[in-house]
Amino acid sequence: MSLAENFLAPPAIGRFARANWSARAHEFLLVAYLLFTFIGTHPLVGATTTPEDRLAGSPLDRLLAPGMTLIGLALIGARREAAWEALRANKLLVAVLAFCQASILWSNYPDLTLRRALALLFMATISLGLAASIDDLRRFHTRIFQALTFVILVNLAATALWPDLAVTDIGVAGIYGQKNPAGMVAMIVIIVCVTYAFGAKSAGEQFLGALGAAISFFFLVITRSKTSLGLTFLALGVGFLFWLAQRLGFRFALLALAGLTIALAGFIGLVVVSDFDVQRILGAFVTDTSFTGRDELWAFAWRSALQNPWLGHGYGAFWDVGAVNDPLVKLEPGTWLGDVRVGIINQAHDGYLELFLHIGIPMTLAAVASVFVALGAATRRAIMTPGFGAQAAYAMMALNLFLYLLHNLTEATLMMRGAPFCNLALLFCFACGRTLRDDRMISKNDFRG
Numbered sequence: 001m002s003l004a005e006n007f008l009a010p011p012a013i014g015r016f017a018r019a020n021w022s023a024r025a026h027e028f029l030l031v032a033y034l035l036f037t038f039i040g041t042h043p044l045v046g047a048t049t050t051p052e053d054r055l056a057g058s059p060l061d062r063l064l065a066p067g068m069t070l071i072g073l074a075l076i077g078a079r080r081e082a083a084w085e086a087l088r089a090n091k092l093l094v095a096v097l098a099f100c101q102a103s104i105l106w107s108n109y110p111d112l113t114l115r116r117a118l119a120l121l122f123m124a125t126i127s128l129g130l131a132a133s134i135d136d137l138r139r140f141h142t143r144i145f146q147a148l149t150f151v152i153l154v155n156l157a158a159t160a161l162w163p164d165l166a167v168t169d170i171g172v173a174g175i176y177g178q179k180n181p182a183g184m185v186a187m188i189v190i191i192v193c194v195t196y197a198f199g200a201k202s203a204g205e206q207f208l209g210a211l212g213a214a215i216s217f218f219f220l221v222i223t224r225s226k227t228s229l230g231l232t233f234l235a236l237g238v239g240f241l242f243w244l245a246q247r248l249g250f251r252f253a254l255l256a257l258a259g260l261t262i263a264l265a266g267f268i269g270l271v272v273v274s275d276f277d278v279q280r281i282l283g284a285f286v287t288d289t290s291f292t293g294r295d296e297l298w299a300f301a302w303r304s305a306l307q308n309p310w311l312g313h314g315y316g317a318f319w320d321v322g323a324v325n326d327p328l329v330k331l332e333p334g335t336w337l338g339d340v341r342v343g344i345i346n347q348a349h350d351g352y353l354e355l356f357l358h359i360g361i362p363m364t365l366a367a368v369a370s371v372f373v374a375l376g377a378a379t380r381r382a383i384m385t386p387g388f389g390a391q392a393a394y395a396m397m398a399l400n401l402f403l404y405l406l407h408n409l410t411e412a413t414l415m416m417r418g419a420p421f422c423n424l425a426l427l428f429c430f431a432c433g434r435t436l437r438d439d440r441m442i443s444k445n446d447f448r449g
Contacts, residue, residue, distance in 0.1 A: 183225020
């Protein structure tokens with residue numbers, strides 16, 4: 001290097017200071033984002049919120065979300081190349097986010113769409129900033145483990161201290177007001193804890209991961225959320241199969257193929273025996289084929305979505321639009337859906353139908369495809385990446401994205417602003433779009449997300 005080049009080159013201390021700043025900002029924002037997402041600014045009031053409260057929104061949320069977004073933008077600016085790489089790998093997701101903003105133009109309630117689409121964009125910007133500034137996957141996984149285990153402890157403390165607010169007739173709701181969101185959070189945290197334990201190098205970390213999983217499983221059981229409990233066992237089973245695949249290689253592939261063939265033959269036999277009756281086939285797997293009355297709600301949501309199948313009603317412009325304009329207000333009494341108090345139902349209880357209502361079928365398919373792309377990237381990296389820490393982090397992301405797709409069959413969190421699962425999925429989608437370079441992660445030449 002010449003004297004002039006040496007003089008003009010930025011000092012190493014400056015580069016270190018910038019890297020140190022972004023690392024500290026990343027950790028602060030990650031913890032703040034997770035606590036904002038999973039605890040929120042108004043815990044323990046979920047069951048008492050009115051439609052008018054949801055319509056008005058939270059002033060504190062409107063203050064904190066832009067503040068975190070500014071930190072996210074600073075991280076994006078500091079890690080421009082990484083942010084650009086994450087965006088390129090998530091083109092479909094970016095298109096969906098842009099479409100949500102554009103739906104202001106045809107929304108039934110443009111003011112609501114503007115506010116709610118911006119809320120989604122804020123969460124996506126924060127997620128992108130966090131994903132762009134990941135330097136160590138194990139450290140990233142550790143911070144998520146610590147923050148979400150704390151969330152479970154807060155829920156248990158709230159249950160013990162304020163049982164009148166945290167316990168319902170059908171299960172423990174914790175700080176969420178309903179048992180289903182509580183069960184969903186416990187399900188997510190169990191996957192985070194189990195994968196953290198598998199990626200640990202020390203016995204101490206393994207013990208902490210197992211302890212966190214046990215505490216989270218206890219909370220899941222007392223929520224009595226059967227869907228989340230079943231999905232948790234399914235995800236852990238899938239994770240165990242991938243672990244076996246890594247250990248057994250080609251022999252496992254043959255074993256899996258034989259098992260799949262037997263399962264397919266059994267399902268075909270069940271269809272034939274049931275005389276192709278869908279209700280009887282479902283009855284072989286679930287006790288309530290109406291899914292606690294969701295079938296009527298799904299039928300209503302489907303009819304409503306078909307009123308504008310290509311563009312949707314506008315992002316955030318179908319539910320929680322005021323008591324007078326509530327979509328269920330014109331239904332005839334006689335069914336539970338027509339008799340329910342206005343404002344109680346504020347989602348389709350199916351993420352795919354819900355997003356169809358908001359932004360139409362083409363963009364809904366794009367949103368689903370974007371999650372599948374990230375799921376595929378996380379799965380391959382969980383198998384191919386050297387180092388247990390990085391493998392475990394990618395397994396955490398893959399299993400949670402897998403659960404995200406399944407969970408949206410009965411709950412609506414797919415690209416829904418403010419939903420904990422949505423915020424986490426946005427972060428994981430962008431994180432899987434990056435190629436991280438150090439000796440614990442797969443090199444850029446080995447894999448392209």
